[in-house]
Amino acid sequence: MDPYINEWLNLVIRFAHLITGIAWIGASFYFVWLDNSLETPPQWKKDKGVGGDLWAIHGGGFYEVAKYKLAPEEMPKTLHWFKWEAYTTWITGFLLLSLMYYVGAESYLIDKRVADLTQFQAIIMGIGSIVIGVGVYELLVRTKLRNHGIILGLILIAVATALSYGLTQVFSARGAYMHMGAIIGTIMAGNVFFGIMPSQRALVKAVNEGRAPDPAYGLNAKVRSTHNTYTTLPIIFIMISNHYPMTFNHHANWLVLIAIILITALVRQYFVLRHFGKQKPLVLVGAVIATIILAFLIAPKTTQLTKAQKHQVVSSKQVLSIIEQRCSSCHSDNNTDDVFKTAQAGVIFKDIASIEQWAPRIKARVIDAKDMPFMNKSQMTEEERNTLAIWLTNASLY
Numbered sequence: 001m002d003p004y005i006n007e008w009l010n011l012v013i014r015f016a017h018l019i020t021g022i023a024w025i026g027a028s029f030y031f032v033w034l035d036n037s038l039e040t041p042p043q044w045k046k047d048k049g050v051g052g053d054l055w056a057i058h059g060g061g062f063y064e065v066a067k068y069k070l071a072p073e074e075m076p077k078t079l080h081w082f083k084w085e086a087y088t089t090w091i092t093g094f095l096l097l098s099l100m101y102y103v104g105a106e107s108y109l110i111d112k113r114v115a116d117l118t119q120f121q122a123i124i125m126g127i128g129s130i131v132i133g134v135g136v137y138e139l140l141v142r143t144k145l146r147n148h149g150i151i152l153g154l155i156l157i158a159v160a161t162a163l164s165y166g167l168t169q170v171f172s173a174r175g176a177y178m179h180m181g182a183i184i185g186t187i188m189a190g191n192v193f194f195g196i197m198p199s200q201r202a203l204v205k206a207v208n209e210g211r212a213p214d215p216a217y218g219l220n221a222k223v224r225s226t227h228n229t230y231t232t233l234p235i236i237f238i239m240i241s242n243h244y245p246m247t248f249n250h251h252a253n254w255l256v257l258i259a260i261i262l263i264t265a266l267v268r269q270y271f272v273l274r275h276f277g278k279q280k281p282l283v284l285v286g287a288v289i290a291t292i293i294l295a296f297l298i299a300p301k302t303t304q305l306t307k308a309q310k311h312q313v314v315s316s317k318q319v320l321s322i323i324e325q326r327c328s329s330c331h332s333d334n335n336t337d338d339v340f341k342t343a344q345a346g347v348i349f350k351d352i353a354s355i356e357q358w359a360p361r362i363k364a365r366v367i368d369a370k371d372m373p374f375m376n377k378s379q380m381t382e383e384e385r386n387t388l389a390i391w392l393t394n395a396s397l398y
Contacts, residue, residue, distance in 0.1 A: 003338075003339055003340070003341040004341060006099070006104070006339075007341070007342070009099055010096070010099060010100065013092055013095050013096045013099060014096055016088075016092045017089065017093050017095075017096050020085060020088040020089040021093075021239075023085040024085035024086050024089045025232055025236070028225075028228060028229065029232070031082075032229050032272065032275065034065065034067075036275035036276050037054055037275055038052025038053060045066060048073075049069055049071075049072065049073065050066045050067065050068055050069070051068060052067050053065060053066040070203070070215065070218070071204075071206065071207040071213050072207065074207075075204065075208055079204070081197075081200070083192055086188070086189050086192040087193070089189070090185060090188075090189035093185055094182070097179075100178075101126065101178060101179075102122075102126065105119040105122045106119060107375075108172065108174060109122050109126065109172055109175040110122050110171070111171065111172035111173070111375050113376070114168075114169070114170065114171065114172065115169070115170045115171070117170065122171070125171075126171070126179055126182075129163065129166070129167060129179050129183065130182050130183050132163075133163055133183035133187070134183065134186045134187055134190055136159055137156065137159075137190075140152060140155060140156070141195075141224065141227070149226075157258070157262070160180070160258060160261065161254070161255075161258050163180065163183065164180055164255075164258055165254040167179050167180060167254070168253055168254040172375060173245075173248040173253050174242045174248055176253070176254070177241045177247075177248050177253075178238065178241075180238060180257060181235055181238030184231050184235045184238070185235055187231070188227075188228045188231055188232075191225070191227060191228050192224075192228075195220055195221055195223075195224035196224055196225060198217075199217035199220050199221035200217075200221065202214065202217045203218065229268060229272065230265045232268065233268050234260070234264045234265060237261075238257075241257075245365065245371035246298060246299075246300065246369055247260065247298070248371075249370065249371045250298045252298075259294050260294070262290075263291055264287075266283060266290070267284065267287045269283055270283040270284040270287070300368035309386070309390050312390055313394075314387055314390050314391040316352045318387060318391070319352065319355060319387075320351075320355070322380075322384045322387060323355055324349075325378070326373055326379075326380040327349055327372075327373060327378070328349055329378060330343070330344050330373070331343050331348055332348060333348060333350070340374075362388065362392065363389075366380070366385060366388060367385055367388060367389045370385065
C-alpha cells in the first residue's frame, strides 16, 4: 500500500476510533455513576415501580432521573439504546489493528529479534490470540463463577498474565501490547453484544407482552457491565502505550503490562467506591505508591562509562556519520524509509546543531530504552550506541 494513503487511512480510522471510544467510555462512566448515585425515591414513585432516583443540574437545567426496579408498566414510545458506541469503537479499533499490525505486519508486528515469522503466521497468531482470549472469558463468565467476583477476577488475571507472556514471546513489544488491548476491547464489546443487549431486549419483550421480566437478565447485564467498568482504564493505557517505551521495551514487559492493568483497575475501584459514597483515599494512595514502585523497578540503567571512555574523544563527524546512517532514513526532510515517508514525531536531523537539540530524546530512546531506531531496522550496533553515549556525556548535553 502507498505509504501516503496508509497515513491518511491511519489518521481517519484512528480519529474515528478515538471519537467513538470517547462516546462509549463517557456513556459507561456516566451510567456507572448514575447507578451508584441513585437515592431512595418517595413512596409515590415506589408505587410506580421506581427503585431509585436522583436530581442533577447541567447546562443551565434541572434533570430528574428515575430507574425502575424491573421495567415500567407501559413501554415508552421512544426508548434510547446505548450500543453503537461500543460496536463502532470495536469496528474502528479492529480496522486500525488490521491496517497497522496486519497490513503493516513487517513494520509493526514482526520483530525478527523475537520471532522470525511470516506475515501470514503473524496475522493468524494475532487473530488466534483474540479468539482464545475472548473464548476463555466467555466460557468462564457463563458459569456460576460469575456469581463469585473475586475468584473469577483472580482466574482472569492469571489468564491475562499467560496471554501477556505468550504474546511478548512471538510479537514485537508494541504488537504484543496492542493485541492485549484488542483482547480486552473485544471482551468489552462482547459483553455488550452477548450479555447486555440480549438482557435489555428480553426486558423490553417481557414488558410488551405484559409479563414480569426475569430478574436474571438484569443481573447478567450488571455483571458484564461491572467487568467493563474495571477494564476501561487498562485499555485506555494500552491505546497510548506505544508512546512510552519504558513500559513495553522492558525485558519483563509482559509483567509490566499486568502490573499497570492492576494499578489502573485499582484507580477505577476508588472512583466506583466514591460513587457509592464511600471515601477510601487509601485505595488511590495505594495505586500511586504502586506506580512509583513500578517506575523505580523498571527504570533503565544509566550507561556507566569506563575511565577510558570518559577520556575518549568522539568527534562531531563520527556522530553525524552514525545519525545519517542509522537515523536519517526516518528523521530527515526527505525520508528514505519504505514505510515512514515523513519525519517521525517532527524530529529532523540536519546537522550537529539539530542533533544537539534532540540530545535528551536521543539519550532516552537510543541509549536507555533502545527502542530507536524503530525495531532497529537500520541495525544500529551496541558500539554505535556507546559512541553516542560517550559523546552525549562528554559534551554535557543531558
